[in-house]
Amino acid sequence: MGKTLKVAFLSTDSLEGFVSDDELAQEALSRRNIEVHTVSWRRHLDWASYELVIIRTTWDYQQSPEAFISALEKINAATRLENPLGIVKWNLEKSYLKDLELRGIPTVKTWFLDTMPSEALLEDACRKFGSEELIIKPLVSANADFTYRLRSGCFSKVIGLLQTTFSGKKYLLQPFLESVVEEGEYSVFYFGGHFSHAIVKLPKAEDFRVQEEHGGQILPILPTAELIAAADRVIRSIGRSLLYARVDLVRQNGELALMELELIEPSLYFRTSPTAASNFADAVEKCLNDFFF
Numbered sequence: 001m002g003k004t005l006k007v008a009f010l011s012t013d014s015l016e017g018f019v020s021d022d023e024l025a026q027e028a029l030s031r032r033n034i035e036v037h038t039v040s041w042r043r044h045l046d047w048a049s050y051e052l053v054i055i056r057t058t059w060d061y062q063q064s065p066e067a068f069i070s071a072l073e074k075i076n077a078a079t080r081l082e083n084p085l086g087i088v089k090w091n092l093e094k095s096y097l098k099d100l101e102l103r104g105i106p107t108v109k110t111w112f113l114d115t116m117p118s119e120a121l122l123e124d125a126c127r128k129f130g131s132e133e134l135i136i137k138p139l140v141s142a143n144a145d146f147t148y149r150l151r152s153g154c155f156s157k158v159i160g161l162l163q164t165t166f167s168g169k170k171y172l173l174q175p176f177l178e179s180v181v182e183e184g185e186y187s188v189f190y191f192g193g194h195f196s197h198a199i200v201k202l203p204k205a206e207d208f209r210v211q212e213e214h215g216g217q218i219l220p221i222l223p224t225a226e227l228i229a230a231a232d233r234v235i236r237s238i239g240r241s242l243l244y245a246r247v248d249l250v251r252q253n254g255e256l257a258l259m260e261l262e263l264i265e266p267s268l269y270f271r272t273s274p275t276a277a278s279n280f281a282d283a284v285e286k287c288l289n290d291f292f293f
Contacts (some may be wrong), residue, residue, distance in 0.1 A: 005288055006049060009038045009056040010075075010265075018143075019212045020057050024270040028281035034288070041071050047078035052288060054082050054243065058265045062142045065092060082243040082287060083263050091263040093139045094172055103237045106230075106257045108250065111173040112139065117162040119155040122173070126152045131175035135208075136162065139170035142265070144209040149176055176208065179251040185210050185259060186249045188223060188231035189268060189276070192283030193241030195232075197273035198223040212267075220272040230256040243283055244268065 007029065009022055026036040039045060041058045053075050061068040069089065076085045083091075090096055094110075101107045109129055115121070117136070125134055137147035146165055150158065184200040197220065204215035212218060223231075231247040238245070238261075246262035270277040 003033075005034050005051045007034055007036050007284065007288075008045075008047070008050045008053045009036055010041045010053060011038050011057040012060045013040045013042060015057060015059070017213060018057065018059055020267070021269070021271045022056055024277040025268075025280050025284075028277040029284060032281055032285050034281070034284065041068060047075045050079050052080050052082060052284070054284070055088065055265055059143055061265065062138070062140050062145060065140050080287075083245075084242075087238075087242065088264050091261065093170070094141070094260070095139060095170075096261065097258065100234070100237055100258060100261065105234055105237055106252075106255060108174050108177070108252055108257050108259050112170070113173065114170045117159065117166055117171075119159055122150060122155045122159075123152060125173045129175035133176035135174045135176050136166070136171060138166070139172055143213060144211055147209065149208050177250055177252055180208060180210065183251055184219075186221075186223075186227055186256075187266075187269070188227060188247045188249070190231075190235055190242075190245045190247070191280045192243060192286055193235065194279070194283075195228065196279040197269075197276045198227065198231075199269055199272050218269060218272060226256065230258075234258055234261060238263075243287055244280065 022038070029036050041061070047053060058068065069092070072081060072085055072088060075081050095112050097107050097110055098112065111125060122134060126132060132152045134150045135147065136150060141147065148158070148162070181203060184202040186198065186200050188198045189196045200219050200221050201210035202217045202219070203210050204217070207215060210216040227249065230249055234247045235245060242263060244266070246266040246268065248259040248262060249256045250259045268276065268280065270280065
């Protein structure tokens with residue numbers, strides 16, 4: 001690649017309070033003569049001046065999903081967007097889990113709802129899931145925002161908060177899986193359709209949220225054959241190669257099940273693997289070469 005190509009990493013107005021290591025990817029891309037600018041998705045820029053716009057740390061998009069999609073549509077009309085707009089729209093609401101389940105992917109048991117939460121509904125979910133505890137969160141969510149762990153018999157204490165939070169909104173209910181605390185949540189990363197690295201995320205004591213912003217512990221791992229097979233199966237179900245994908249898996253009834261398939265703005269944890277940033281840069285370079293050369 002002779003000339004310097006410009007790439008934008010879409011971010012938010014401020015990353016204060018978040019942990020990001022995208023600078024490692026920027027350094028790897030710079031060595032390939034690819035110049036990276038980190039810009040907020042809320043800015044109005046000449047997007048055509050970039051050969052490629054990559055959605056990265058847009059960690060406030062869930063607050064304004066309609067505005068986010070509108071901004072992406074403008075970018076997509078001006079230049080190449082990765083991951084593609086159609087994939088983003090599909091992945092925006094966690095109802096995509098229903099699609100993947102229909103494709104044969106084992107997923108965490110989930111109810112998708114838009115009715116007002118009630119004590120009776122929550123107790124019924126506990127019975128149907130065979131669980132004493134539930135997780136409730138919005139259908140469009142990130143960073144564990146408005147995500148709650150609920151215990152059977154205690155719903156009366158929180159039902160007012162839940163009804164205020166989820167009134168008129170789509171949300172989901174899942175059984176709380178003890179494996180998240182005992183074993184952790186696995187993340188397997190793919191760049192350009194190829195496996196890159198894997199980690200396990202463990203919540204801090206007395207918590208269930210695995211994100212670093214909530215005290216979660218992030219550990220690099222050498223993935224087992226079981227983990228790779230489960231993640232590969234999810235990646236194949238997408239039906240196309242993507243610049244990046246993160247497959248989040250947890251153990252449910254002894255088997256690995258999909259918690260989330262992150263295709264919009266996942267943390268990619270470049271620092272957990274000595275080759276991760278280079279793997280990502282290779283995928284970006286190939287994306288640019290395939291498009292321009």
